[in-house]
Every structure is written in structure tokens, then in C-alpha cells.
Amino acid sequence: MQKLERSHVQQQPGSFGTYEAPGPPARPCRRRSLRIRPGLLHTEVVSSYSEEIPAMAFVCDPSVAQRSIPPKDRGSSVGFVIDPFRFRQIWYESDIEMKVLTVSIVDKEVVAVLEQQKVRYLRNGVLKDHTIDVIQHFNCGLRRAVFVKYDEDVEGSELKEIVQAIADYDNEHIADDFVIMTEEDINILDFENAEEIIESAKESNSATRKTVIDALPDMPDVVTPYEIGMFTGLGRSAEIASIALLQSGVLQLYDHEPIDVHSALINTGKFAA
Incomplete structure (x- = not known):
């Protein structure tokens, strides 16, 4: 570049x-x-x-x-x-x-x-x-x-x-x-992850995203979308919302790993609370 x-x-x-x-x-x-x-x-x-x-x-x-x-x-x-x-x-x-x-x-x-x-x-x-x-x-x-x-x-x-x-x-x-x-x-992994984040943002809603954000202070330092879904009781909708929230920075990927429901995410929302 x-x-x-x-x-x-x-x-x-x-x-x-x-x-x-x-x-x-x-x-x-x-x-x-x-x-x-x-x-x-x-x-x-x-x-x-x-x-x-x-x-x-x-x-x-x-x-x-x-x-x-x-x-x-x-x-x-x-x-x-x-x-x-x-x-x-x-x-x-x-x-x-x-x-x-x-x-x-x-x-x-x-x-x-x-x-x-x-x-x-x-x-x-x-x-x-x-x-x-x-x-x-x-x-x-x-x-x-x-x-x-x-x-x-x-x-x-x-x-x-x-x-x-x-x-x-x-x-x-x-x-x-x-x-x-x-x-x-162009990093292909970055692009594929970005596509996943955008699609998740289009599928999720603001109420579910707020619920996830509010729950982050009570969750571990490292968490997966699947665990967020279990913790909030919202299941798949919270998994999608947590992936969408990667754009905001309250959750962060480790080492640019591919995004899925079992990806380890840094819970920066916990430290911002």
C-alpha cells in the first residue's frame, strides 16, 4: 500500500x-x-x-x-x-x-x-x-x-x-x-470477517445489542458469542448481536481469527464499565 x-x-x-x-x-x-x-x-x-x-x-x-x-x-x-x-x-x-x-x-x-x-x-x-x-x-x-x-x-x-x-x-x-x-x-480474512460483522449488524436489533452491552461487565475477560447467548438467555440473537458489536470495540477478536460463535473475544466492555 x-x-x-x-x-x-x-x-x-x-x-x-x-x-x-x-x-x-x-x-x-x-x-x-x-x-x-x-x-x-x-x-x-x-x-x-x-x-x-x-x-x-x-x-x-x-x-x-x-x-x-x-x-x-x-x-x-x-x-x-x-x-x-x-x-x-x-x-x-x-x-x-x-x-x-x-x-x-x-x-x-x-x-x-x-x-x-x-x-x-x-x-x-x-x-x-x-x-x-x-x-x-x-x-x-x-x-x-x-x-x-x-x-x-x-x-x-x-x-x-x-x-x-x-x-x-x-x-x-x-x-x-x-x-x-x-x-x-487486501487481507482476505479481514474482508471475510468484515462481511460477517456487517451481516450480523443487519440481522440484529438495537434492543438485543443493548442487552449484550449491559451484560458484559458481569461476564469473563474473554468470552465467546455462544457464551454470551447462554449468559443473556437470548441464544442465537445475542450471538449475532455480539458479532455486530465487534465494530464498536466493546468486544475484540484475538489475532484476527475467523469469526464464528466459538471465537474467543476480549470483553473490553467489562473494563469500560
Whole structure:
């Protein structure tokens, strides 16, 4: 993943599903990324943590895409994913965009996800337009513009120079951080887990999620969705709700294990009580 940014931000976002808590700690997922700033090329590792819990009511609003999305070649699919945490459709124009958006939706540090946003830049003395595939707004205040492309479309193209020009131009209102992401940057397990969390959020309801949250202070430091269902007496509905709550951070996966009803989860809701 190649990153281009304008300004230094001390607290940087990491991957969803990790948290350092009392007891056996979860290992944070650290991504090594190529970060480009105006006039500077260097590599660094970034990660951070958050426990913010969003509102859980589900209402589906339209997409905020600023352009229509045409069909692509290479067997690309065009469609939308439902964000049950921010209550709207989010459109994609390729399989890799869909995967990036899906993981972004469940990242507990992301508070907003915008797709297909227009931006201007100056190159060779000419003012030009470009469309950013994804913009992520993090709860630390960082805004990240993500340019999602197939790896073969990045190499040998002018994309790096275009993104650098966008980073160098007067776009402080758009983003602080500029990233080129390809299929090589997509962790399939993270994506599959994100799909499971989204589907669970769509199936569960706010009353059951509240019941689970209220029960966490009385439960062990490490617990499974099955045990949560047994403890609350709600069975399968509480299992689904507990998986949906992975997005909020009150429950956390160990070591990015696959999600199922017997997954060991760190009960961070117990320590927050």
C-alpha cells in the first residue's frame, strides 16, 4: 500500500479488530506502508486504538458518490454495500473497491466513509479533475483519501504522479493522507470477517445489542458469542448481536481469527464499565 500525505498526524489509524487489554493481549495488526509527502519519500509503520461505540439504529440513506459509476472491464462488478453503522448505501465499481469499503465500514476507528469524491489538482501548469475512490474519516481527526486500483494498472502508469499532484495541491478540505491501494493490500480474512460483522449488524436489533452491552461487565475477560447467548438467555440473537458489536470495540477478536460463535473475544466492555 503506497501512501501520499500532506501533513504530519501523530495519532494514526490501524486495522479493525485489535485492542490491548488486561489479560492475554491481542497482537495489533501493523501494516507497513509507503508514505509520500510533498517533497519527501519514506516508509513508516502506523497503528493506533480506539473504543468509540457508534449509534446502532439502521436507516439506509442514498449514496454520496459525486459521479455515476460506469461498468468496468476485467470482470469488475458495479454495485453497493449497505453500511448498517452509518445508515446508507456505498457504491463501488470493482471487486477490490468493494473489499476496501467493506473493511472500512467495520473499522472501529472510522467514523465516515465517502466514495467517488471529486478533487482538483494542478499538473504541468494545467488544472485537472480526478475522482477519489474512497475517503475515510477517522475518529482521531485524520482524513484519508484512498485510490483503489489493480496492481497492474499502477505500475507503468502516471497514477503515482497524479496522486502526488493531488497531495501537493490546495486540497486540505479533502484529506490529510493520500493512499494508493491494490489487491495486494487486501487481507482476505479481514474482508471475510468484515462481511460477517456487517451481516450480523443487519440481522440484529438495537434492543438485543443493548442487552449484550449491559451484560458484559458481569461476564469473563474473554468470552465467546455462544457464551454470551447462554449468559443473556437470548441464544442465537445475542450471538449475532455480539458479532455486530465487534465494530464498536466493546468486544475484540484475538489475532484476527475467523469469526464464528466459538471465537474467543476480549470483553473490553467489562473494563469500560
